Amino acid sequence: MATPETRRKPNILITGSPGTGKSTLGQQVADRLGFEFIEVSKEVRENNLQGEFDEQYNCHVLDEDKLLDHISERMDSENGGMVVDYHGCDLFPERWFDVVAVLRCSTEKLYDRLQARGYTEFKIKENVECEIFGSLLEEAKESYR
Numbered sequence: 222m223a224t225p226e227t228r229r230k231p232n233i234l235i236t237g238s239p240g241t242g243k244s245t246l247g248q249q250v251a252d253r254l255g256f257e258f259i260e261v262s263k264e265v266r267e268n269n270l271q272g273e274f275d276e277q278y279n280c281h282v283l284d285e286d287k288l289l290d291h292i293s294e295r296m297d298s299e300n301g302g303m304v305v306d307y308h309g310c311d312l313f314p315e316r317w318f319d320v321v322a323v324l325r326c327s328t329e330k331l332y333d334r335l336q337a338r339g340y341t342e343f344k345i346k347e348n349v350e351c352e353i354f355g356s357l358l359e360e361a362k363e364s365y366r
């Protein structure tokens with residue numbers, strides 16, 4: 222099982238509220254470095270890693286155990302060189318990452334981006350509030366002191 226000391230190339234986690242630009246940046250970073258990009262939402266859709274249906278959010282929740290099992294071989298590899306995009310970081314074992322970036326975005330821009338994505342007012346408000354409070358940055362600081 223690789224650790225930051227034994228991995229050949231670093232693993233990078235890109236977190237932040239939905240709409241801050243994680244998948245855009247993650248793909249660019251992976252392309253430039255020749256790393257593999259795991260966009261978690263896409264990985265979940267393509268590999269049937271959903272859990273139960275959530276009525277309030279009108280979508281399936283993620284089955285976290287299934288996701289972790291699904292990517293653990295690549296994340297624990299001695300090679301490293303993985304870029305992962307997910308909105309939080311406390312789901313993952315700390316040993317998986319050498320670099321954690323938290324993307325931020327102005328609330329005006331975030332609002333417009335989430336509206337353009339067709340999110341409900343409820344979901345937009347919740348995500349914009351999360352951005353105002355800097356919740357995901359705090360989560361990352363707690364996990365990776």
Ligand SMILES: Nc1ncnc2c1ncn2[C@@H]1O[C@H](COP(=O)(O)OP(=O)(O)O)[C@@H](O)[C@H]1O
Pocket residue numbers: 237238239240241242243244245246306334
């Ligand atoms: N640096 C940027 N400048 C302007 N627009 C951006 C930037 N990064 C992403 N976007 C746009 O913002 C929207 C959300 O980006 P996306 O990468 O899908 O965010 P996330 O993966 O965090 O949900 C997309 O329409 C994307 O084109």
